[in-house]
Amino acid sequence: MLPYGRQTIEDDDIAAVAEALRGDFLTTGPAVEAFERAFAETVGARHAVACANGTAALHLAMLALDVKPGDAVIAPSITFLATANCARYVGADVVFADVDADTGLMTPQTLAEAIGRVGERRLRAVLPVHLRGDVAELPALAELAGAAGAVLVEDAPHALGTTMTFGNTAETVGDVRHSAMATFSFHPVKTIATGEGGMVTTNDPALAERLRIMRSHGMVRPEGADPWWYEMPEPGFNYRLPDILCALGLSQLRKLPRFAARRRALAAAYGEALAPLAPVVRQAVRPAWSDPVLHLMTVLIDFEAAGRSRRDVVEALKARGVGSQVHYIPVHRQPYYRELYGDLDLPGAEAWYARCLSLPLYPGMADSDVATVVEALAAALSR
């Protein structure tokens, strides 16, 4: 079975974990700082704060910004649940932005429209998601957010390794030139894996300090205090990433250039193999400024034209050993959010959802697997 994504764990990754297990610290230890430093350097940020998972990273970002009950946070509807849920963890309202139907990304137009629905609430943060690995138009989104009194927090688990060019400036996702923070996840399907794991990057030392405090119970140790002393100005969480997993993350991060090159090569092979299936099957559209390391190989399928339901296609692929997944069901449609905010009309999100299907993409795939997947897809779509 070819899953839609999976980790690549090698002997040296296992050795790195074994070494951490033999060390003095299973949790807060030297690998934590080493992983954070290496990650910050890799993406070009000043600070990186490791945490329990990508959801904790988003929650910590909301806490660091001091997002309060009654505030508003804008998130796109096409994303994983956690992007929206983090606002609810701190009592803020989620205003769902629509996405472009062909990129799946929040755009300046859909953000402006969402800002129009914020009303009297204080808009504190806008969370663009770099869906599949392609980047949203950060400078324009940052300008709109800034004019509305808010900052960007990039939810970037799909885009580790992605580069982009705005004007003449080459940038890397996570360098946070346009945003207050960017969040990452090291779930097994993401570009590097620690099992559970997350990271927040920022260039602001005050935000970095708040992230660290809230990651560990809200405890602070005032300078010059007694050696046992700690104080808690406000309660935080235990969102630490153990030394064992940071050792794995550090080992995985060294492989990012190889993993990224492999993902790019597989995506290019898919591009060629899928071309004959147009116009029924198209790739998601790549924005001009984006040079992605794709996390997901998402295609947009005109199921109506094919005369096949998505369920039939998913089951036919599975019967041929090909896994697939839908990224994503619009979050605004979840029962919890419909109960809170009623039914929203987000046509771009609906059009994306109606057509999207993610095919297998991970570094361990063989070149021949791409042909296998595309042949299975062609067969599943043919009458």
Ligand SMILES: *Cc1c(COP(=O)(O)O)cnc(C)c1O
């Ligand atoms: C994976 C992911 C998350 C959550 O990360 P976890 O580590 O699973 O908590 C959040 N947002 C997006 C866009 C993701 O892909």
